[in-house]
Amino acid sequence: MSAPAQRITIKEVAAAAGVSKGAVSIAFNHKPGLSEATRERIFTVARELGWAPNSSARSLSTRRPDTIGLALCRPARLLGLEPFYMDFISGIESVLAERSCSLLLRLVSSLDEEIALQEAWWRERQVGGSILVDFHQDDPRIAPLTSLGIPAVAVGHPDLTGGIPSIWTDDAAAVAEAVRYLAALGHRRIARVGGPAGLGHSAIRERAFQDTLRALGLPPTTPVATGFAGEEGARATRSLLLRPERPTAIVYDNDIMAVAGLGVAAEMGVTVPDELSLLAWDDSQLCRLTHPTLSAMSHDVHGFGAEVARELFDVIAGRPVRPRPVMTPSLTPRGSTASLRTAVS
Amino acid sequence: MSAPAQRITIKEVAAAAGVSKGAVSIAFNHKPGLSEATRERIFTVARELGWAPNSSARSLSTRRPDTIGLALCRPARLLGLEPFYMDFISGIESVLAERSCSLLLRLVSSLDEEIALQEAWWRERQVGGSILVDFHQDDPRIAPLTSLGIPAVAVGHPDLTGGIPSIWTDDAAAVAEAVRYLAALGHRRIARVGGPAGLGHSAIRERAFQDTLRALGLPPTTPVATGFAGEEGARATRSLLLRPERPTAIVYDNDIMAVAGLGVAAEMGVTVPDELSLLAWDDSQLCRLTHPTLSAMSHDVHGFGAEVARELFDVIAGRPVRPRPVMTPSLTPRGSTASLRTAVS
DNA sequence: TCCCGGTGATTAACCGGTCCAGTCCCCAGA
DNA sequence: TCTGGGGACTGGACCGGTTAATCACCGGGA
Numbered sequence: 198m199s200a201p202a203q204r205i206t207i208k209e210v211a212a213a214a215g216v217s218k219g220a221v222s223i224a225f226n227h228k229p230g231l232s233e234a235t236r237e238r239i240f241t242v243a244r245e246l247g248w249a250p251n252s253s254a255r256s257l258s259t260r261r262p263d264t265i266g267l268a269l270c271r272p273a274r275l276l277g278l279e280p281f282y283m284d285f286i287s288g289i290e291s292v293l294a295e296r297s298c299s300l301l302l303r304l305v306s307s308l309d310e311e312i313a314l315q316e317a318w319w320r321e322r323q324v325g326g327s328i329l330v331d332f333h334q335d336d337p338r339i340a341p342l343t344s345l346g347i348p349a350v351a352v353g354h355p356d357l358t359g360g361i362p363s364i365w366t367d368d369a370a371a372v373a374e375a376v377r378y379l380a381a382l383g384h385r386r387i388a389r390v391g392g393p394a395g396l397g398h399s400a401i402r403e404r405a406f407q408d409t410l411r412a413l414g415l416p417p418t419t420p421v422a423t424g425f426a427g428e429e430g431a432r433a434t435r436s437l438l439l440r441p442e443r444p445t446a447i448v449y450d451n452d453i454m455a456v457a458g459l460g461v462a463a464e465m466g467v468t469v470p471d472e473l474s475l476l477a478w479d480d481s482q483l484c485r486l487t488h489p490t491l492s493a494m495s496h497d498v499h500g501f502g503a504e505v506a507r508e509l510f511d512v513i514a515g516r517p518v519r520p521r522p523v524m525t526p527s528l529t530p531r532g533s534t535a536s537l538r539t540a541v542s
Numbered sequence: 543m544s545a546p547a548q549r550i551t552i553k554e555v556a557a558a559a560g561v562s563k564g565a566v567s568i569a570f571n572h573k574p575g576l577s578e579a580t581r582e583r584i585f586t587v588a589r590e591l592g593w594a595p596n597s598s599a600r601s602l603s604t605r606r607p608d609t610i611g612l613a614l615c616r617p618a619r620l621l622g623l624e625p626f627y628m629d630f631i632s633g634i635e636s637v638l639a640e641r642s643c644s645l646l647l648r649l650v651s652s653l654d655e656e657i658a659l660q661e662a663w664w665r666e667r668q669v670g671g672s673i674l675v676d677f678h679q680d681d682p683r684i685a686p687l688t689s690l691g692i693p694a695v696a697v698g699h700p701d702l703t704g705g706i707p708s709i710w711t712d713d714a715a716a717v718a719e720a721v722r723y724l725a726a727l728g729h730r731r732i733a734r735v736g737g738p739a740g741l742g743h744s745a746i747r748e749r750a751f752q753d754t755l756r757a758l759g760l761p762p763t764t765p766v767a768t769g770f771a772g773e774e775g776a777r778a779t780r781s782l783l784l785r786p787e788r789p790t791a792i793v794y795d796n797d798i799m800a801v802a803g804l805g806v807a808a809e810m811g812v813t814v815p816d817e818l819s820l821l822a823w824d825d826s827q828l829c830r831l832t833h834p835t836l837s838a839m840s841h842d843v844h845g846f847g848a849e850v851a852r853e854l855f856d857v858i859a860g861r862p863v864r865p866r867p868v869m870t871p872s873l874t875p876r877g878s879t880a881s882l883r884t885a886v887s
Numbered sequence: 888t889c890c891c892g893g894t895g896a897t898t899a900a901c902c903g904g905t906c907c908a909g910t911c912c913c914c915a916g917a
Numbered sequence: 918t919c920t921g922g923g924g925a926c927t928g929g930a931c932c933g934g935t936t937a938a939t940c941a942c943c944g945g946g947a
Binding site: 563 | 902903904905906907
């Protein structure tokens, strides 16, 4: 039996380096007030002993946890299908990592659950701040979380986020671009398969969609709302294609529904893109795997996540932030859109 | 200006309830030694004050953090596409939530990075344990993490996980079932598009695949390894279909590659399932969206995650665990598999 | 020679909980 | 009346860091 393998703490390191706890702390936080030699010695000893500062002790002292929270409120099986989130998360982490922070992730099933979770996280000081996503109109999270005073960054248009510092993509502009593109290809009956009606950005997109149709002198189409799930996208597409005046182009609110739409077209014998053009949203690898490949409105989701994380750090640090949009999604044409060859109607 | 809005701690709660800190602690940890009345009073006061125990302070005292770690080592854009992980994570969280634990998630880009991360997490006592996934043959993580003594559960066959408590799905059995099914449909040239050769379960599946072919007296096929990405699945499929003796059935290692395979078949004018049967792995909603729909080997990924989390709690608590497989994936036939109609070769 | 300012380090008081050794009190039993 | 024992609760040490206050020391200018 050798030494009792005592758990090493800052005290052991200090002793081994022949300095005080304070000195070790100073060294590890890269603060001024230590000679280069001592600093060196402390690091060497720490490495030999395999010591790293205990994060609980540290955040107890500094009273600012090095963790930020993210709650996603969608059924898991749906989340799995949305390439968006993983990419978004990886963007967040690219920023967190360089500040040696971590991401606390939780999947919740309702906004109320999220509110409770965020409150708990904040009360227990588990997180230093949170990222809020998927804003609804009159989002119920705004009031309780604002009054709680939790540092947060909202992903969504300022109209929706009620004063919480926000970052968003200019969906309205992107929708307009999509519609104009399809119109330029000669399409006149353009439909849209949107996300849940309550979801803020769905509403924004729908409004922009109808506005653009009107501006171009195209007939309005009755909106179809879904829950983002593929099955619903399929159902929506089917019903659109069965309408007496069936659309010649459909814009989807994510890429999974567009894939489903492609399946439905095949099933119904409607040729894409000859008879029907499809346009996906949130471009992901998936869009390049189908046949034909899917044209999509793509944006840098990874970079978006990174930007959001950076903004959250600003908020936590109390630096001033102003709401700002990030790069507008832009159109990536592929095989699922074409100018109208067969005259329909 | 009213009160200085002092940050409330256990002390304030204790004072307000007219008891000592210790009593509050006892109440919140549901320990014996308090009258029902006092207990009640403490909770009421705490609720009024909106207090919850500071998690850093708590885990500093108890020296066991209420967080577990998970590092995923694949390119983010690939992860996004694998519905598997989100579902897996949600399974983990269903168990964590009921013990009010949290999941620390990190995306890393190499195993070395993961090793460094896990070491840091453990040294800093940020996590109470970790879940390890995607084992390679002679996985480099085993030695350092074992010697570190971090409580962990490995997702993978015991042959791969080197003594780390493990849970796995019996992929060999599942592969055998898949091959037998295709053989029963009359297929004789069955190919397989696998994951990275280094990945443990890919190897296990490949071996089982070839073994089953042999057992059935079918000709072996040269293995095709990919990186799980859809593009690679497409490329692999293309090359398989160009072979002089092209396969009439292909088994994929995940569903995203199967979708890509479907696209390639369409592109090359090979009818599925008449001329070619496709079988996906890790069944997800995606398989029901394509046309034709994809037959798949499906399993309860959510439940799998939950099981893994439960096991990790056992490990952390020092309860004995033995390696065990969870439910074997089973075949869900859909539109992409059929008995051979056109005689090829 | 004395004083002064700056560098490099220490000291000790926190941070907000947990936990254990006691203290106090009340009631049963001798 | 005294003793013993158990339930209810308190006090304070501790967890492992951070940080403000303090101090020893040294070289240089008056």
